[in-house]
Amino acid sequence: MRGLRIFLIIVVVLGGIFVAVDRIAVNVAENKAAEKIKSSQGLNSTPDVSIKGFPFLTQVLGSELDEVDVKLSGITASAEGRSVQLTEVRAELMNVKIDSSFSSAVAASATGSARISYADLTKSAPKGATVSYAGAERAAKGQVKVTGSISDLLAGSGVSVPESLKALPPLTTYSTVKLEGGDHVKLHADALPALVESRLRKVVDYDLKLDGLPSSIKLDRTTAVEDGIEFSGTGTDVSLAG
Template identity: 40%
Template sequence: MRALRVLVILAVILGGLFVIADRVAVGFAEDEAANRLRTSEGLDSTPDVSINGFPFLTQLTSGEFDDVEIGIKDFEASTGSGGNGGDSGADSIRIAELNARLRGVVFSGDYSSATADSASGTALISYDELLKAAQVEPVQVIPGLTAKVTGLSDGGNGKIKVGIELTGSLLGNDVSERLSVLSSVKVDGDTVSVDADVLPDLPFSVAEESVRQIADFTQTIDGLPAGIKLDKVQAAEGGVEISVTGSDVKLAG
């Protein structure tokens, strides 16, 4: 009986040591992956990487990880110079928070690249950042009168509130009017579009098409890993929240 008790105690000790070794190894791997990701993507800060599942060492030996989570702040995403507003020539847009969950991640033999069976995540773009895609420079809507977008904010119920300013001179009178337009936001392929639902009654005889050219705008977001696509988008208090999904996602090392 004493020998059996010794074996049980030894098994518990070895099991505990294995768990400790496993957790130490996964911590090292997470730090290494985070540092490599920061270097390869040119990030300003080190991202958060969590390798889920137990035991880690078994997953490492097989070269496949069940569940990996990544969190990045202030991520610069490519736009392909896609936008129709005042800063449409910008080739990137800053994503305030990018969180992704990868499942079934299989690495190449030299661990220089990987493929995930599936991926899902969210990205938050602040209203100030999205404003760069809007028409922030004054544009003439009728002779003597210009309009521009002055700000974006949460309009409630998934809508964006677009602030528009009309300024100029008509019939010898100075004009300065501020309007608010509730707009819907949607995803079409790799493009996020903001379109006014209904324009308010305008104080002047201005063609609706002219004002819509100011109020409506788009922002392209591309350069994502192969297999990742924009899924849906909604306005929130802190900015625009975008959901992404993908399958057979290619990840460069």
Template identity: 35%
Template sequence: MGARRALTGTVVTLVVVAGAAVVADRVAVGVAEDRAADVVTEQLDVSGRPEVTIHGFPFLTQLLGRSLDDVDAAADGITLEGVDATDVRVHARDVGLVAPYTVGDARVEATLPPASLERVLADRTGLDVTLTVDGDALRASGEVLGLDLSAALVPRVEDGTLLVDLADVALGERRLDVADLPGGLGRAVSDVPVPVEGLPDGVVLTSAAVVPDGVRVSARGTDVVLPEAP
């Protein structure tokens, strides 16, 4: 009986200790997630409180190893070099915790709302147009040379640059080929680059597609070196 009680007591003790270790681990990861969110808020122009989730267990072992296996971050919005983006999602693997801070694999997704793209088009082409989502394209509406303009804009990514192409053009009552637009307008509104700057070095755009809220862009980088926090 004594041996059995001793064994039972040992098991119970181990369970309690293990439970305490789990609690301590979860508390530590919660503190780390909150601190990471604070740093994001301090360093970047974000909307709302960002969410940071550190995956993997135990966290303390990862901390001792100075590398996090898997980290997700999300923000309602962010402004990068004057361009607003919404619904920002970041997935990072192999995140180093000592300088130089590196990320083995980083993936970023964000939505560029029509209002952001309107400002870019105005800066790049001088056109004052209103953009709305129209299926898998953006519909540009405005006035050119005193005539109503309606055109479909199709985003794409080429060599890491977001470009917007013009298609399905109507000027007044006439439908035109892009090459036939007056005043060299066709050339001005084809392959228009949309600057998406402020990404970490090594992270480049990979794709773009029209979604109900605007243009969803994706970017990816490997062995990315992050700037040190001030």
């Protein structure tokens, strides 16, 4: 009996040591992977990398990680020289093949997402425009609400505004948000006042470029929610580093 107790104690102690070593190893690997992603993707800040699954060491021995989650900050969007921060960018990578030095990592499949708030969309919008939630029905169509003074919008873009236009009521329109090429967001107003449509459309319709997105994230869907616009996409054979 005494021998059995000693054996069980040894097993517990060794198990604890293994868990501790495993967690240390995964922390070192996460930091190394984060630095590799930062340098290989040309990011301004170090991403937050989380390697899922236990034990980690057996995954390394098999040269494949079950799941790697990456959270990025410092990603920007720009339009006509205006630059704003995206709220967050995330990537979930599954079945990641690695080499012993983590210099190469390729995920069999991945999902990516990004979000930008209406406040930041307004910062990127033409001067005088406010972008906001359009309500559940229009949001389901991928639309946002755009409001502003017509004379302010035209004047902000350098258009000379005659006195007759200054008396026009404030603009309220709905713009459809679309993604092109994985990094370009396009806003297109569905309807504008006929009197100034040609001039106003050049102002209200604009493109927003998502700068600094890692090449492993290819976004192709948009969803309008109450606190902003969410972008998402999937991929296969996605490079995590290198």
